[in-house]
Amino acid sequence: xxxxxxxxxxxxxxLIVAGCRPEQPSVLAPTALPTTPPTSIPLPAITLTSxxxxxxxxxxxxxxxxxxxxxxxxxxIFDDDGSxxxxxxxxxxxxxxxxxxxxxxxxxxxxxxxIYIQHIGRKLDDLGITDILLxxxxxxxxxxxxxxxxxxxxxxxxxxxxxxxxxxxxxPVQDAAELIVSVVNQNPEPVAIFVSGPCTNLAxxxxxxxxxxxxxxxxxxxxxxxxxxxxxxxxLPESNNTVAEWNVYxxxxxxxxxxxxxxxxxxVPLDATNQVSITRDDTNQWRxxxxxxxxxxxxxxxxxxxxxxxxxxxxxxxxxxxxxxxxLCGFKPLHLQVVTDQGATSGQTRVVEQGExxxxxCLEPQAASIRQALIEGFSSAPTNNPEQTVTxxxxxxxxxxxxxxxxxxxxxxxxxxxxxxGWTWExxxxxHWTITPDGWLQIRGGxxxxxxxxxxxxLLWRELPSGDFAVTVHLQSAPVANFQQATIxxxxxxxxxxxxxxxxxxxxxxxxxxxxxxxxxxxxxxxxSVAFKETDLYIKLESKDNTIxxxxxxxxxxxKRLGGFGNYFLFNRVGLGVTNSxxxxxxxxxxxxxxxxxxxxxx
Numbered sequence: 001x002x003x004x005x006x007x008x009x010x011x012x013x014x015l016i017v018a019g020c021r022p023e024q025p026s027v028l029a030p031t032a033l034p035t036t037p038p039t040s041i042p043l044p045a046i047t048l049t050s051x052x053x054x055x056x057x058x059x060x061x062x063x064x065x066x067x068x069x070x071x072x073x074x075x076x077i078f079d080d081d082g083s084x085x086x087x088x089x090x091x092x093x094x095x096x097x098x099x100x101x102x103x104x105x106x107x108x109x110x111x112x113x114x115i116y117i118q119h120i121g122r123k124l125d126d127l128g129i130t131d132i133l134l135x136x137x138x139x140x141x142x143x144x145x146x147x148x149x150x151x152x153x154x155x156x157x158x159x160x161x162x163x164x165x166x167x168x169x170x171x172p173v174q175d176a177a178e179l180i181v182s183v184v185n186q187n188p189e190p191v192a193i194f195v196s197g198p199c200t201n202l203a204x205x206x207x208x209x210x211x212x213x214x215x216x217x218x219x220x221x222x223x224x225x226x227x228x229x230x231x232x233x234x235x236l237p238e239s240n241n242t243v244a245e246w247n248v249y250x251x252x253x254x255x256x257x258x259x260x261x262x263x264x265x266x267x268v269p270l271d272a273t274n275q276v277s278i279t280r281d282d283t284n285q286w287r288x289x290x291x292x293x294x295x296x297x298x299x300x301x302x303x304x305x306x307x308x309x310x311x312x313x314x315x316x317x318x319x320x321x322x323x324x325x326x327x328l329c330g331f332k333p334l335h336l337q338v339v340t341d342q343g344a345t346s347g348q349t350r351v352v353e354q355g356e357x358x359x360x361x362c363l364e365p366q367a368a369s370i371r372q373a374l375i376e377g378f379s380s381a382p383t384n385n386p387e388q389t390v391t392x393x394x395x396x397x398x399x400x401x402x403x404x405x406x407x408x409x410x411x412x413x414x415x416x417x418x419x420x421x422g423w424t425w426e427x428x429x430x431x432h433w434t435i436t437p438d439g440w441l442q443i444r445g446g447x448x449x450x451x452x453x454x455x456x457x458x459l460l461w462r463e464l465p466s467g468d469f470a471v472t473v474h475l476q477s478a479p480v481a482n483f484q485q486a487t488i489x490x491x492x493x494x495x496x497x498x499x500x501x502x503x504x505x506x507x508x509x510x511x512x513x514x515x516x517x518x519x520x521x522x523x524x525x526x527x528x529s530v531a532f533k534e535t536d537l538y539i540k541l542e543s544k545d546n547t548i549x550x551x552x553x554x555x556x557x558x559x560k561r562l563g564g565f566g567n568y569f570l571f572n573r574v575g576l577g578v579t580n581s582x583x584x585x586x587x588x589x590x591x592x593x594x595x596x597x598x599x600x601x602x603x
Contacts, residue, residue, distance in 0.1 A: 081197025082111020249347030445580030
């Protein structure tokens with residue numbers, strides 16, 4: 001978050017009227033401006049949550065912004081301080097199918113975290129996005145007393161005068177530092193961290209668990225002023241600090257700890273953001289996308305109007321674009337030291353010429369290419385969820401040839417007349433299940449769901465084998481309402497499980513039919529999902545190499561990996577179930593799941 005117009009503070013004031021386990025400082029001589037152009041460095045290696053590898057071709061002239069398929073998704077933790085440009089950055093990332101935002105945090109900074117994270121939750125809910133974990137940090141820096149003027153923070157509390165949906169709702173929020181630790185440790189692939197406010201939350205997370213460094217692919221930070229002038233005077237015109245940038249100034253101790261952490265850091269400072277701006281022509285083109293793109297355009301149109309200008313900088317937003325397409329900027333490796341002493345240089349990011357590089361600094365942004373990437377990203381965002389036509393399955397299609405029995409089979413039930421040995425019903429409702437003469441287990445869903453901590457009927461359980469295993473099911477099901485699901489469960493207790501299902505969620509990012517892989521650990525959860533409309537499918541949960549992976553297929557030899565979680569569980573049973581948790585009572589028909597076979601084998 002940054003504002004480089006002196007009038008911003010007063011114009012925002014007019015909006016108001018209208019409306020981690022804890023554990024140090026030096027001052028260096030300023031360095032001279034560089035006499036040679038910066039040298040570009042290799043792009044960061046970021047691992048995607050996929051079995052495939054994405055590549056980024058160097059830009060030659062105008063870029064072609066070609067999103068990678070949804071299966072190749074960059075796992076991201078978003079961490080902002082409740083700013084207009086930071087919020088547009090979030091909705092830009094959410095518009096990209098190649099990005100998987102795992103969590104959204106609000107840090108100390110421009111907003112009060114506990115208040116602003118609820119605004120984020122309300123807006124996400126309004127747009128049908130319900131699978132992102134929310135976190136709020138402490139409302140103070142790690143050290144010192146630098147802070148934004150309270151008038152600016154009040155403007156964020158008031159959502160800058162923009163309409164606030166779901167104002168009567170509140171959303172579950174976790175401690176931001178603990179959420180970073182949890183998501184990083186549990187994600188099977190390295191996670192990218194996006195920081196567009198003070199580094200407070202990330203610094204606290206590193207204090208809580210320094211080991212998270214091993215599963216962080218890279219950290220992209222909007223902050224600092226390396227060779228450019230600072231911008232503290234934008235909000236504090238009486239300040240004599242001309243060298244610091246607000247995000248670092250607000251918590252220099254946190255920035256110092258992150259810069260010295262050994263993480264792969266890519267910094268987008270004022271040196272770069274001063275070179276890129278947008279106009280209303282840009283925001284008009286964003287609006288070709290969905291409601292999230294419209295909201296981002298509304299924010300920047302508001303800023304352009306309030307500031308009375310034709311061009312506005314895009315500090316956090318361009319940083320998000322560069323994170324997704326690092327070729328959009330030339331980076332130079334530098335050793336930066338953060339001044340943590342109070343005074344006229346507090347928060348300065350100083351170059352140590354003889355030091356080993358600890359930060360890669362964006363100094364050569366490709367302004368036109370960045371603007372074009374934003375236009376293409378926003379304008380290609382999904383539009384409002386269309387009406388979906390779904391055909392109910394009156395009875396199972398019996399023409400599928402069963403899979404061959406594997407040599408490493410542990411257990412298989414083809415449901416030939418009776419249930420095989422070892423099964424146990426929980427909350428059995430005998431009128432809602434049967435085995436057909438053709439060998440299909442039919443379960444009709446009830447109106448409660450295990451995945452929501454409720455007493456679900458007709459859960460069919462059996463003990464899990466020791467060691468690695470793969471549980472496979474061939475099923476047919478046609479969910480049509482929230483949250484109808486036909487599911488495989490790996491279960492420890494209500495707060496610790498993994499499930500994969502053919503389900504329906506009209507409020508989720510997919511906007512309806514899909515495959516959903518969900519988990520909870522100690523009551524905190526997340527999910528992978530992919531759009532999927534077929535009613536005949538195979539799903540599989542596999543435990544191998546200390547990772548639980550989910551797969552789906554339309555034929556037994558065409559598996560696609562949906563995602564995976566680290567195996568932190570003490571599973572004792574595996575089960576099948578169908579829920580008809582139609583929260584809005586949108587349909588009268590219960591969901592029916594038809595199970596052709598159930599199989600456990602060694603992977």
